[in-house]
Amino acid sequence: EADIYQTPRYLVIGTGKKITLECSQTMGHDKMYWYQQDPGMELHLIHYSYGVNSTEKGDLSSESTVSRIRTEHFPLTLESARPSHTSQYLCASSEWGVETEAFFGQGTRLTVV
Amino acid sequence: AQRVTQPEKLLSVFKGAPVELKCNYSYSGSPELFWYVQYSRQRLQLLLRHISRESIKGFTADLNKGETSFHLKKPFAQEEDSAMYYCALSNRDDKIIFGKGTRLHILP
Numbered sequence: 001e002a003d004i005y006q007t008p009r010y011l012v013i014g015t016g017k018k019i020t021l022e023c024s025q026t027m028g029h030d031k032m033y034w035y036q037q038d039p040g041m042e043l044h045l046i047h048y049s050y051g052v053n054s055t056e057k058g059d060l061s062s063e064s065t066v067s068r069i070r071t072e073h074f075p076l077t078l079e080s081a082r083p084s085h086t087s088q089y090l091c092a093s094s095e096w097g098v099e100t101e102a103f104f105g106q107g108t109r110l111t112v113v
Numbered sequence: 114a115q116r117v118t119q120p121e122k123l124l125s126v127f128k129g130a131p132v133e134l135k136c137n138y139s140y141s142g143s144p145e146l147f148w149y150v151q152y153s154r155q156r157l158q159l160l161l162r163h164i165s166r167e168s169i170k171g172f173t174a175d176l177n178k179g180e181t182s183f184h185l186k187k188p189f190a191q192e193e194d195s196a197m198y199y200c201a202l203s204n205r206d207d208k209i210i211f212g213k214g215t216r217l218h219i220l221p
Contacts, residue, residue: 031207040122041151041197043211050207059210090157098145098203099164104157 006091006105013081015111021076021108023091029103030096032074035097035108036060037088049074081112115140117202117212125218126190134185134215136174136200145203146183148174149211152196160185160198170194195219 004025013019023031034047035058045058047066055066063085064078074093078085092107116139126132148160149193161169163176163183183200196216200212 033209035211040213041216042213043157043199045208045210046214048208058208092157092209094207096207098205098207099162100203101147101162102149102209103157106156 003089004093004103006089006107006108007064008108009106010109011111013110015080015082015112017081019078019081019110021089021091021110023074023076023105024072025074025091025093025103025105026072027070027093027103029093030071031094033092033094033102034058034064034066034067034074034076035090035092036062039087043090047076068097081110086110086112115202115204115210117200117210119198119200119212119215121215122213123216123218125220127220129194131192132185132187132190132217133147134198134200134217136183136185136212137204138181138183138200139203140181140204142205144176146176147201147203147209148172148183148185149152149199149201150196151199157199188215190219192219192221 001108003051030051035043044060046062089108092102094102118137144162150160151157171188199214
């Protein structure tokens with residue numbers, strides 16, 4: 001079934017650790033996005049991609065990095081986690097066209113202690 | 114600058130009463146606007162888009178270019194409408210910008 005998957009769902013990790021949040025979609029979409037959702041539930045775009053080898057920074061500055069080596073895979077990496085990175089991270093994908101719908105994953109709730 | 118503003122963080126409405134969630138946008142081009150909804154313990158999902166001009170779950174939204182608004186309305190609120198609602202704008206760069214969201218709480 002076509003879907004978008006995020007793993008892990010929950011992650012508690014110590015300060016200074018390197019982490020990678022996984023996002024995969026089987027929808028055949030070229031566009032993918034990472035959003036950070038803060039405790040007040042506001043959504044901030046931190047990274048997006050138009051396709052393979054395309055990555056762009058979003059409106060909210062983030063210390064994370066992303067890669068897009070395969071169409072279906074858009075992982076997000078933090079080289080050295082800090083408590084300020086504690087948040088919910090949402091991955092989404094969509095087809096081309098400004099009028100198209102974005103499909104969201106379940107999210108990863110990251111806690112850095 | 115592109116911006117989506119939802120002035121209400123929380124809106125409490127009695128069951129059966131009308132609902133209006135406000136959304137204003139700032140965008141120099143011709144925008145594509147959406148409403149997304151996040152029910153408790155569920156994924157964020159599309160509710161409706163202005164280009165479709167459809168009614169979903171009794172909700173409608175009209176794009177008013179003069180007032181740069183895209184308010185979400187429903188004539189009679191139901192308890193299952195309680196959720197977090199986000200207004201969103203898609204720009205010519207295909208970025209999707211979200212508002213801060215409004216939590217709708219339907220009172221019994």
